[in-house]
Amino acid sequence: MNTGKSALERFKILRLLLAVYRMRAVRALFPVLIIGLVYWEGQSELKRIHLGRTLHELRHVPAPDIAAMMGTALAAVTVMSAYDFLLKFHFRLRISTWTLIRYSWIANTFNNLIGFAGLAGAGLRTLLYKKSGIPAQTLTPAIVFLSPIMITGLSLLSWTVLLGLLPAHQLFMEHGWLRFAVWAMALYLPLFVVMQRSSLFAKWVNRGEGRTPWLTVGGSVGSSFLEWTGAGLTFWVIAHTMLGTADLRSVMSLYVVAAVAGILSMAPGGIGAFDLIALLGLQLLGNDGDQAMAALVIYRLFYYLVPWLIGLAFAALEIGLPAKKSASPHSGPLEAPLNLWQKAWGWPGQFGFLSDLGVWALGKLVLAAGLILLLSAATPELVYRLEFTEDLLSLPVMRVSHHLSVLIGFTLVLLSRGISLRIHRAYRLTGLLLVSGAVFAFTKGFDYEEAIFLLAVALLLWISRSRFYRISAPFSEQTAFLWGLGTALVAVLYGWLGSYSHHGFLKRLPPGLEPEWLQQHSHAAYTAAGGLVLSWLLVTLVAVLRPSRRARELGEPLNQARLAAFLEQETGNPLSHMLFLGDKRLFWAQDGRVLLAFAGVRDKLVVLGDPVGPKRLAEAAIGELRQEADKYGFSVVFYQVSPEYLPVYHEQGYRFFKLGEEAMVPLSAFTTAGKKNSDLRSVANRFVREGYVFEVADPPHSSELLEELRHISDEWLRRRAEKGYSLGWFKEDYLQLAPIALLREPDGAVVAFASLAPGYDGGITLSIDLMRHLKRSPNGTMDYLFVRLLEWAKEHGYVRFNLGNAPLSNVGHSTGSFREEKLAHLVFKRGGHWYGFSGLRRYKEKFSPEWEPRYLAYPTGLVLPVLTLDLVRLVSRPPE
Known part of the structure; x- marks a missing residue:
């Protein structure tokens, strides 16, 4: 660390970063720059951290201390429901207290972990409150009202740091740029108050009911102050428990400065910037780096991850129950009390997107269960627990349990996708593995915490069993590759973590002492590879031996x-x-x-x-x-x-x-007479003078004719593969179903042909289908063929003739068109090198058609560019 760098130079760096931030093209890099700046400032302190020692600190935290830290964290998260009580009071929302607390917990824990500048919490609140019948005209201003409140408490705490009530002098001396960040955050509070009392805010957010009352402004700041104070106290309790000598005022000031850095980074939960500043600050207070890192990990775990897992459980139960409370054929002794419990909480049934959220939450809980099993297996258990388990069970049983835990962990990671996709077979297998994993967690080292979590997830799955109705789901090569890559990465991390924690634990043992039960951790890489392979084989066997043929x-x-x-x-x-x-x-x-x-x-x-x-x-x-x-x-x-x-x-x-648009020629108005159609008339006269003969052959067609047409088709394709789906191709059985228009040379040889397709609308519409011609055919061949076809169709009583589609025609030309359609318009104008979109439309314009639009209708959940690639793949697929 360069301690000689002046505060002025650091301020110039910060000012440069803020200038770069104004550029929209690089705003996504701002969190990375903030974290990079912090790392650059404190890289020497970070080098002192050893992962093995940190893991050792985490594994040896006494149970009473864990309960105290966990209780404080959960209380701090519960306090955040003050936001929703504020909304209920200010907007007079009709919603019960218990419902409000549940909604608040789900929204706040998701927002803490995922963030996205508060969008995660705002989106979930909108959906949840809407489900409770809150009208949109009330809900929208309520969410807008809540958004700027969230950091007012941190702004107030920033003033306590600047005024010296919470001392941060030592941190500012070492990292002077942080002082300017705290000042920026502190100035937000007066700006917020002025905004709340403005006439513009009264008009657009308060729905014309006047400026925000001072009581509501105070309640807003107070709600946010409770959130940030609760989080800070949680951080202090954890630091005091893990470090022993952490002073309340010093740790609180450190927390405020680190939180400001996290807010500026805009990363979810402030991850990265907050952790680095907090770690450096704890070391400046004289704490060991490994113990400080352990305190940060526990803070992240207890304040962010565990409440979020509880929020996942709430979300799964909130939206994962059947729409109708009818008797189930699987009812058991727990059904009645569970139904009573659900009724007391008032959990509703399916509700659109929220139903998907509930199953998504269950999938993430299963994923977390698998990762927890792997993490537990990768790190050495507590010695007294291993000795207790060894007294009850033999060492081979413990080793088998350890390896089976790894196998189940990998399989749960794989099956979590099936849970999110609502597949019934995945639900049954996952439930079995969760219960088995809980048993093996006990027998490998008396890890009752992991076992309780696995059993809780299994219970949530069982309660939500009616959501798993799918028989199967598509599993493409791309999905298999991505999922395989992800699980392989998990295996590599497991092997590395297991080996690292094993060697770190051995360093703390007396020389020459390595208990026999510890040897199972010494081959973590082999265990990881074996677990990955076996889990893949298990899931593959289930998929292959029980395929969903339907x-x-x-x-x-x-x-x-x-x-x-x-x-x-x-x-x-x-x-x-x-x-x-x-x-x-x-x-x-x-x-x-x-x-x-x-x-x-x-x-x-x-x-x-x-x-x-x-x-x-x-x-x-x-x-x-x-x-x-x-x-x-x-x-x-x-x-x-x-x-x-x-x-x-x-x-x-x-x-x-x-x-695009489809060219429909009204046959009653079609003619080659007049100045407008002089080109078509001259082409027709030329082919008549040269002795070409047009005819329409009715089915059944002779084998000789079809063979001659196949020769023309093969030459026209020039070894290109036929396209299918929405395009016809040369198939003799198919060509036998409709008439074929032929153009013969004077000697009788066919030079071009076009198959016809009836419209099955009472003889009103006739369409062109397959069109092919020889390479040596003269210019204007297809023009003459179309002219004669239109005249023939008119003579036979058809009303209109379909010349086919002009892709991307008349798409996205309006200034109000969607971005995708404007891009399509650009392709239409400039894409002639690849397809000739505009040329195709100009060609069909010769026949004076009426253009009818054609559309793609797709569900809202699909991504249009990906769907477009799939459609191109479908049409380009060679016919079988």
Whole structure:
């Protein structure tokens, strides 16, 4: 550490950092810069920390001290409910005290750990209060009112430091830049008071009811003061317990300065900056670095992590119960008291996103259970517990229990994803492993704390068992890779931690003494690798030996006779003919009266076009498919849907993205006469003069004709793979179902062809399908083929002719369009090098079509760029 650096130079560094912060492009780096500055200032002190000694300090904390520190931390978190009581008083919210305390605990603990500048707590409060019937017009200003209150207490405590009531001179002398940070925080309080009393705040937040009363302003500052004072007292109790000589005023001043640094870093929970400042400050007070680090770890554990785990349990119970309290076939002796307990707390049932939050919380609790088992197995147990366990059990049993704990820990980490995805088999296996893990935690070293936690998570899973309804979920190669990489990282950390803590513990033993039961920690790396491999094998065997075959058989394969009979009775659409290709599964909804055809890609079922059948049944049919797909973890997406059905998708909660426009030529108005169509007329006259012959061949087609058309198709493809899904491809059985337009040379050889697709709407619409031509065909070949096709369709009584889609056409041209659509517009204009989007539209404009928009309808939970890549993959997939 360079002690000769002047305070002025450090201030210049801080001022430079603040200037950089104003640049939006690098604001995300600000927390890293703050932490880097702190590390640079105190790197010499940090080098004195030894992980092995820190772990030893943590493992030897007496149980009464743990209870005292834990009790103080939980009391400090409970005090934070003052914020919600303030909201209830100021906005006259009708909500019970117990409900308010539960909501406060969930929101505050999530906000403490996750942070995001208070967005985590604000978002959860919004959802929870909304579930209790608080109207949005009351809830929105309440959340806005609460947001600026959170740091007023820290600002007040900053004044006590600056005025010398809490001494921080020694810390300021060593790290002078912190004085300016504390001053910045202290000035927030007068700014807050002025803002609360302003007319603008009265108009927009207080809903025109006047300036915030002084009593409410005082209550706001008081609520925040209780939070930060409670956190500071928790920090002092832990420091006093672990370090023994920690003075209250000195530790409180240290806590305030460290908290200010944490707030400035904007990292969740101030992690990094707070810890480094607190560690350096504790060492300046004359404390051992390893003991100071142990105190910080315990503070993080008791004030942040443990309350958050309790908040996860609250969230899981709050939103994880069945919507209706009906008798369960699995009812047992605990069912009645549990129902009474739930009724007393007033826990509701399913509520949209909050239901997902509850299962997500259960998944994280299972993940925490696995990590706790691994951490327990990686660090040496307390000696007196091992000796007690060895008196009850044999050493081989303890060793087997140790290795099984590692295996169960890795398996729980893997299964936590299945819990978050609501898979029933994952729930059953996880429950069994949690109970088994609790048993082995006892038998490997009498670790009753871990066992109690595992049993508590198992109980929460059992209470929420009705949430696990899914039969399976998609497991892609990308998911397997990421999950495998994550668990491998956990294995590496386990092996490193186990070896490090083993050697650190050995240094404290007399020379030559190494108890036999300690040898199980000396091969932590091998244990980690073995546990990882065995857990992967176990989960793989469960997935392979008990596959969910129905997930691959959702819907039915093509039954050509049934489909043809259905389309004779119900009105189809321009995409209905492609269902005869057989590459899509057919889902018959509403007792077979509505048809939805889809293909799967990763974790999505992509339905082609709108539902076919009575429109009044469409919404129920979509809900039926979504419910069935949800059992297997699939999301349902609708591709190339028409504007007519947008209200139906909207009622299902879908979002929309415009894919482009479809060219529909009104045949009654089509003509080659006139100046506008002179180019088409000249092309047609040229082909007639040169002796080309147009004809439409009706099925069945001869094998000779199909062979000739295949030659044309193969040459046109030029060894490129066929595309599928929303595009037709050369398939003889499919081509036999509809007429084919042919263009022959004077000698009778076919030079170009186009298959036709009926619209199944009573002869109103005819569509172009597969179009291919020889490389040597003259210019204007497809123009002439289209002209003659349109004339032929007009002669045969069709009303309109579908020339197909122009992708990204007329998308995102408005200033009010979404960002994604504006990007699509840019691709449409500049993407001609890859596809020729604008050129395709200009080509179809020759035939004077009416443009009809087509949309992508997708659930709100999907990310549009990822979905777009999946759709490209689906369309580009070679047909089987």
